[in-house]
Amino acid sequence: MSLIVDIRKALGGxxxxxxxxxxxxxxxxxGASGCGKSMTLxxxxxxxxxxxGHIELDGRVLFDSAQGINLPPQKRRVGYLFQNYxxxxxxxxxxxxxxxxxxxxxRAAKEKRLRDMLRMMQLEGLDERKPAQLSGGQQQxxxxxxxxxxxxxxxxxxxPFSALDGHLRDSLKVEMRDLLEDFGHEVLMVTHxxxxxxxxxxxxxxxxxxxxxxxxxxxxxxxxxxxxQAAILTGCKNIAAARRxxxxxxxxxxxxxxxxxKEKVREGLCAVGIRAHYFNPxxxxxRFPVRxxxxxxxPFETILHFRYEAQSGESPAIWWRLSKEKRPQSFPAELxxxxxxxxxxxx
Numbered sequence: 001m002s003l004i005v006d007i008r009k010a011l012g013g014x015x016x017x018x019x020x021x022x023x024x025x026x027x028x029x030x031g032a033s034g035c036g037k038s039m040t041l042x043x044x045x046x047x048x049x050x051x052x053g054h055i056e057l058d059g060r061v062l063f064d065s066a067q068g069i070n071l072p073p074q075k076r077r078v079g080y081l082f083q084n085y086x087x088x089x090x091x092x093x094x095x096x097x098x099x100x101x102x103x104x105x106x107r108a109a110k111e112k113r114l115r116d117m118l119r120m121m122q123l124e125g126l127d128e129r130k131p132a133q134l135s136g137g138q139q140q141x142x143x144x145x146x147x148x149x150x151x152x153x154x155x156x157x158x159x160p161f162s163a164l165d166g167h168l169r170d171s172l173k174v175e176m177r178d179l180l181e182d183f184g185h186e187v188l189m190v191t192h193x194x195x196x197x198x199x200x201x202x203x204x205x206x207x208x209x210x211x212x213x214x215x216x217x218x219x220x221x222x223x224x225x226x227x228x229q230a231a232i233l234t235g236c237k238n239i240a241a242a243r244r245x246x247x248x249x250x251x252x253x254x255x256x257x258x259x260x261x262k263e264k265v266r267e268g269l270c271a272v273g274i275r276a277h278y279f280n281p282x283x284x285x286x287r288f289p290v291r292x293x294x295x296x297x298x299p300f301e302t303i304l305h306f307r308y309e310a311q312s313g314e315s316p317a318i319w320w321r322l323s324k325e326k327r328p329q330s331f332p333a334e335l336x337x338x339x340x341x342x343x344x345x346x347x
Contacts, residue, residue: 238319
C-alpha cells in the first residue's frame with residue numbers, strides 16, 4: 001500500500017511543489033509554520049485542490065489534473081485529524097463517533113463498530129458525555145475514533161498535539177504511536193516539533209517554502225540532515241559557512257579552524273554543522289584551543305558557550321551542551337570533535 005503525491009499549487013509568496021511516495025508507517029512533514037505542510041494534507045484530503053498534478057492512494061487516483069479527476073473528500077477514504085479536533089460541541093461522544101459512520105445503514109453493524117472504537121480508544125463509560133466534559137486527551141481519542149470508525153486507507157494528522165499541555169502531550173505521544181502502529185496503513189503527520197517527529201515517525205520529510213528539502217528515515221536525517229535548513233529544523237545549534245579543501249577536509253573561516261571529516265566532501269558544500277552534544281574535551285581529532293564565554297543552566301543540562309581561539313569577532317559563540325553531572329570543574333583549554341560528527345551541509 002502506498003500514497004503517491006506529485007502536485008503544484010500557487011500559495012501567494014511561494015508555490016507548493018511536492019513529489020513523494022509514502023508507504024506503511026508514520027511519515028512526518030517537518031517544517032516551520034507557513035511552509036506548506038498543512039496545505040499538502042488538505043490537497044490529499046480533497047479539502048483544497050492543487051493547480052496541477054497527481055495524487056494516488058493504493059492504486060486509486062484521487063486527483064489528476066490531466067485526466068480531470070478530483071474525487072470529493074467523502075469518496076477518498078482519507079481520515080483527517082484537525083488541530084482542534086473539530087468535535088461537535090453539542091453532541092455526545094457516541095454521536096460524534098457515529099458521524100463517521102453516516103454511510104453505514106445497518107444499525108447492528110453501526111453499534112458494534114461504535115463499541116469496538118470505544119473499547120479501542122479507552123472511552124468506555126464516556127459515550128454520553130459531551131466534549132466540554134472531557135480532558136484534552138479524551139477529546140483527541142474521540143476525534144481519532146470518529147475517523148478510524150470509517151476504516152480510512154490513510155490517516156492525516158495536522159499538529160495532533162498542539163492543543164495539549166506539555167505533560168499530557170508527552171504521555172499521549174506514546175499512546176498514539178501504539179494506536180497508529182495497529183492502524184496498518186500510511187500515516188502522514190504535520191509538525192514543527194523535531195522531538196515529536198523523532199519520537200513518532202519512521203520517515204521525516206523536511207519542508208521549506210513549499211518544497212521538500214529531503215525525505216529520509218528518521219535516524220538517518222538527524223545523523224545527516226544534508227542542508228542548512230534541515231540542520232536547523234533538527235536542532236543543530238552550531239552552523240557556519242565552510243569550504244571544501246579536499247575529500248576529507250573542510251575549512252570554516254569564521255571559526256578559524258579546519259575539520260577532518262569521515263564522509264567525503266562533495267562539491268557544493270556551503271556550511272558545516274556541529275550538534276551541541278558532540279564536543280569532547282578528550283577527543284584527539286579536530287582539537288583546537290577554546291575560550292569560555294558564558295553558561296546557561298537548564299533543569300537537567302548545562303549549556304556552555306565558547307569561542308575558538310582564532311574565531312572572528314562577529315561570529316556567534318558556539319554551544320556545548322552536556323548533562324549537569326558531566327560539567328567539568330574548570331573549562332577545558334581545548335575541545336575536539338570526531339570526524340563522523342562534522343555535519344556536511346549543501347545548498
